[in-house]
Amino acid sequence: MIDRIIAFLILCLVLGAPIGLLATLTSDVLLNFVFFYPLFMSGIWIAGGLYFWFVWERHWKWSPTQPGPWLKGSPLVSILIPCHDEEEHAEETILAVLQQDYPHIEVIAINDGSTDGTPDLLDRLTAYHPRLRVIHLARNQGKAMALRMGAMASRSDYLVCIDGDAMLEPNAVSYLVAPLIEHPRVGAVTGNPRIRTRSTLIGRIQVGEFSSIIGLTKRAQRVYGQIYSVSGVVTAFRREALERVGYWSLDMITEDIDITWKLQRDRWSVFFEPRALCGVLMPETLNGLWRQRRRWAQGGAEVLLKNLDCLGSWELRRMWPLIIEFVMSTIWAFGLALVALLWLIGLVVPMPDTLHIPSLLLPSFTGMVLALMCMLQFGVSVLIDRKYEPDLSHSLYWIVWYPFVYWLISLFTTLVSFPKVMLRTRRRRARWTSPDRGIKKESS
Numbered sequence: 001m002i003d004r005i006i007a008f009l010i011l012c013l014v015l016g017a018p019i020g021l022l023a024t025l026t027s028d029v030l031l032n033f034v035f036f037y038p039l040f041m042s043g044i045w046i047a048g049g050l051y052f053w054f055v056w057e058r059h060w061k062w063s064p065t066q067p068g069p070w071l072k073g074s075p076l077v078s079i080l081i082p083c084h085d086e087e088e089h090a091e092e093t094i095l096a097v098l099q100q101d102y103p104h105i106e107v108i109a110i111n112d113g114s115t116d117g118t119p120d121l122l123d124r125l126t127a128y129h130p131r132l133r134v135i136h137l138a139r140n141q142g143k144a145m146a147l148r149m150g151a152m153a154s155r156s157d158y159l160v161c162i163d164g165d166a167m168l169e170p171n172a173v174s175y176l177v178a179p180l181i182e183h184p185r186v187g188a189v190t191g192n193p194r195i196r197t198r199s200t201l202i203g204r205i206q207v208g209e210f211s212s213i214i215g216l217t218k219r220a221q222r223v224y225g226q227i228y229s230v231s232g233v234v235t236a237f238r239r240e241a242l243e244r245v246g247y248w249s250l251d252m253i254t255e256d257i258d259i260t261w262k263l264q265r266d267r268w269s270v271f272f273e274p275r276a277l278c279g280v281l282m283p284e285t286l287n288g289l290w291r292q293r294r295r296w297a298q299g300g301a302e303v304l305l306k307n308l309d310c311l312g313s314w315e316l317r318r319m320w321p322l323i324i325e326f327v328m329s330t331i332w333a334f335g336l337a338l339v340a341l342l343w344l345i346g347l348v349v350p351m352p353d354t355l356h357i358p359s360l361l362l363p364s365f366t367g368m369v370l371a372l373m374c375m376l377q378f379g380v381s382v383l384i385d386r387k388y389e390p391d392l393s394h395s396l397y398w399i400v401w402y403p404f405v406y407w408l409i410s411l412f413t414t415l416v417s418f419p420k421v422m423l424r425t426r427r428r429r430a431r432w433t434s435p436d437r438g439i440k441k442e443s444s
Contacts, residue, residue, distance in 0.1 A: 031357070034339055035370070037332045041325075042373050045213070046380050048220020053384045057219075062275045062387065067101045068174025072181050074104050077173055078154035079162065081109045082146035086164035087117040089281070091125060096167045098129055102174045107132045109164075110150045113140035143232075144248035144255040151239070151247060160236045167196065167279035168234065175276040176236035187241030187268025188260070190218065190227070191234035191276035194389060203284040216381055218272040226322050227270045232256035234278035241268045252306075254299025261307050265316060277388060289409065297413035300326060301421035333414035 071077075079097050083090050090109065097107050109122050111134060122134040135149055151159055158177050162168060172191060179189045195210055197203040221227045232255065245262040252258040260270055283289045304326050310316040311323060343357040351357075 030335055030339060034332065034336045037328070039370055039373050041329075042377050045216045045220045046377055048223040049216040049380060049384060051223050052219035057274060057384065060275060064169065066171065068171035068275075069178045071102065071174060071177055075158060075177075075181070076156040077102065077105045077158050077160060077177055078150075078156035079105055079107045079160045079173070080147060080150035080154065081107065081162055081164055081166075082112055082143050082150065083109055083114060083118050083122070083164040084112045084140060084143075084146075085114045085116045085118060087114070087121055089165040090118060090121055093162070093164055093166055093168075094125055094129070094132060097162070098131060099170055100168065100173045101170045102177075105131060105173065106155060108135065108150045108153055109133070110135045110137065110146040112137050112143070112146040142250060144250050144252065147255070148247050148250075151242060154239075157239045158236060159239060159242070160234075162278065163233045163280065165281045166193075166233050169277040169279075172234070172276045172278060173236075175273050176234070179271045179273065180236060180238050183269070183271075185267075185269050186271055187238050187263040187266075188230050189236045189271045189273050189276070190230035191236075191278050192272075192274045192388065193231050193233045193278050193280040195282055196279045197281050197284050202286065202289055203282065206282050213377075215274065215385060216377065219274075219384070222270075222272045224321065225318050226264050227260060227272060228322055228325075229254070229257040230260045230270060231278075233280045234276065236276075238268075241266070244268075252299060252302055253295055254303070257296075257299050257303045258306070261303055261319070261322070264319060265307065265310065274385075274388065290413070293409050294413045294417055297410075298417035298421055301330075301418045305421060329410075330414055330418055333411045333418075336411055337415055 081090070081093060081097070086093075094107060094109060097105070107129075109125075109132065111119050111122055119136060126132050126134055133153070135153055137146065137149065147161055150161075158180055160173055160176055176189050176191055179186050192215065193210060195203065195207045197206075218227060235256070237259075241263055242259075245259070245266050245268075247259075248255045249258045249262070263270060283292050304323065307319065307323065310319040339357055342351065345351065346357055
């Protein structure tokens with residue numbers, strides 16, 4: 001009951017903040033917040049990303065053909081692959097894993113109640129690959145449960161978890177596990193996903209997004225102390241750390257965000273390793289992108305609600321920036337919605353000067369500043385990621401659509417998901433369906 005009251009109060013705060021800002025000041029102040037908050041965050045990401053690159057990353061040697069670092073003691077590494085209706089992609093993923101440069105691996109594929117040909121495919125692969133084991137779950141239990149079962153069956157202290165459509169580069173496992181061995185307080189190391197689906201505008205936009213936003217953000221967050229989320233596509237974990245925090249939560253729709261916060265609350269460090277490359281399939285339709293981003297927004301709200309007690313603990317003060325950033329981003333979304341609503345009302349009835357929104361279009365100077373910051377952000381991402389993806393600059397042509405698509409989807413997913421989480425009466429087991437993996441090629 002107390003949790004519900006707190007959630008309701010948070011919802012009131014987020015909804016009331018833009019209205020309070022408008023009531024006590026003017027619409028100009030609200031407009032400045034809405035338009036310049038993305039500018040401020042871009043500056044934070046750029047500064048942190050450049051620091052990460054200048055201080056550390058530019059000195060790191062890497063090439064696609066270069067073997068990964070030597071792992072002290074040559075420990076066994078368990079690679080977990082949860083699969084739900086992955087008949088089309090699972091074989092390609094498993095074969096890529098088995099071709100790792102590091103030889104001491106075991107591969108555990110977890111069939112989570114698949115209804116297609118995934119169980120037969122996995123069983124067939126075990127006959128040809130002795131390092132592959134398969135766990136069959138009778139019903140769909142959710143990705144978190146599948147990962148739990150895989151971890152329980154594994155024999156290693158180091159677990160690399162990838163999706164059923166992921167394509168690991170041959171040296172990725174070595175790069176992921178090396179920080180776990182070298183630094184005893186590192187609980188997880190997240191890799192560097194690269195987009196494979198590029199047949200539509202949505203796919204091409206995400207190529208730039210994963211470099212200019214997600215990759216840059218992870219670098220900046222690592223510099224500032226805490227990472228918001230490891231990548232659910234490719235991350236290595238220390239078994240001891242997972243055991244201490246109780247593994248993945250079964251009632252969280254985004255298990256990757258949740259486990260990141262659980263580890264950092266327990267004072268484990270989370271690293272970002274850009275050299276651990278992994279190809280990933282992403283949605284290429286607006287409907288698929290909408291469902292994916294709505295899930296991310298809902299998962300973020302769930303994790304926020306679960307970890308609000310950090311604000312009352314000085315020992316957990318390192319979590320405060322993550323909470324503050326999420327709350328401010330949510331307030332921004334509702335603030336922009338309020339601006340749009342006032343503008344629409346102003347088209348019908350006269351509004352007081354303090355509430356009048358003349359236009360949703362940016363003033364020429366403001367628009368120029370935001371456009372320049374956007375291009376600067378893309379330029380920095382190209383500078384940093386060009387060695388991992390030499391043709392990244394070719395995507396800049398498509399990135400001109402990025403602010404429109406990204407911020408609008410972020411706005412609407414937040415408006416839908418945040419109240420849903422805050423007003424939900426009880427938690428339920430998080431189960432999954434096979435997501436949109438891009439436009440499928442027609443067979444000849």
